[in-house]
């Protein structure tokens with residue numbers, strides 16, 4: 001699954017639409033395949049139109065993929081679930097939603113919307129093929145788009161993570177057992193079986209010397225396998241961190257440093273105390289956050305001529321946590337921003353906000369490790 005967002009091309013219903021770098025490859029490939037087919041079947045009399053038409057067909061293909069993802073997104077938004085982004089990439093599209101649905105029926109409806117949308121498009125293109133014969137450009141294009149959308153709808157209904165069918169299966173098991181974790185494990189297990197089956201199909205072709213047919217399923221299969229495993233890892237993380245908040249593990253010791261301290265002195269302080277981060281203050285006011293990463297961004301021989309102020313994270317860029325924030329969301333924010341620690345701030349009505357502690361990535365990982373050693377806790381969802 002694409003991790004970085006890629007190139008933003010549009011915003012639809014407030015959702016940013018991105019193209020992953022791998023998309024350009026698949027777009028070129030689909031265009032090439034369509035163009036070659038037009039050429040072989042002597043569809044066009046005017047050959048200058050060949051590649052523009054093939055590219056248009058390819059764009060329609062990816063518009064179909066986008067339509068599928070938008071269908072998921074619209075239903076998610078209906079349940080007040082924020083859709084963070086839609087990204088088109090090598091294997092189609094992926095809509096990232098801000099949180100998991102809170103009810104099984106919501107998950108079911110969000111998941112089923114995509115395949116239904118693709119089936120709807122397949123029917124539309126089928127109607128076009130009735131009107132236009134496949135000996136013409138429109139007819140042949142409609143026929144290919146009918147096939148593509150039918151495939152997209154049907155393959156996605158396979159009942160295993162990360163496919164839509166896996167989400168549908170999870171929502172059903174979740175609805176029946178009321179156990180979200182267990183439902184996830186079931187869908188991840190069937191997802192792995194589907195992935196192995198796809199890899200086996202590819203292997204069969206390769207074994208019979210048909211490389212060009214076999215390579216694609218093998219790559220897809222490993223992608224599916226990886227995603228199925230990731231969903232289990234995610235649920236394991238949710239289980240170990242369940243019920244914990246920032247206040248449970250924060251250290252109340254918050255070291256401070258003056259902003260005029262030179263990096264030379266700061267380095268010495270870090271070496272002496274082993275502390276990896278400090279709040280930067282001046283006249284009792286907080287102005288920033290200093291840490292090892294910021295220190296290391298300056299070459300060592302320039303430490304004496306730079307102060308902490310020059311490299312610290314300024315106050316307005318610091319991310320904060322509240323004592324009540326669940327550890328899982330805190331960890332996700334730390335990872336998303338690629339930072340190692342966050343100050344914990346308590347807001348009080350009468351005398352403003354106070355820094356009451358620090359939460360570090362290490363301390364969260366430590367509590368996960370400890371809890372994993374003790375064994376799973378009873379599910380709280």
Ligand SMILES: [Zn+2]
Nearest residue numbers: 114115156164
């Ligand atoms: Zn889908």
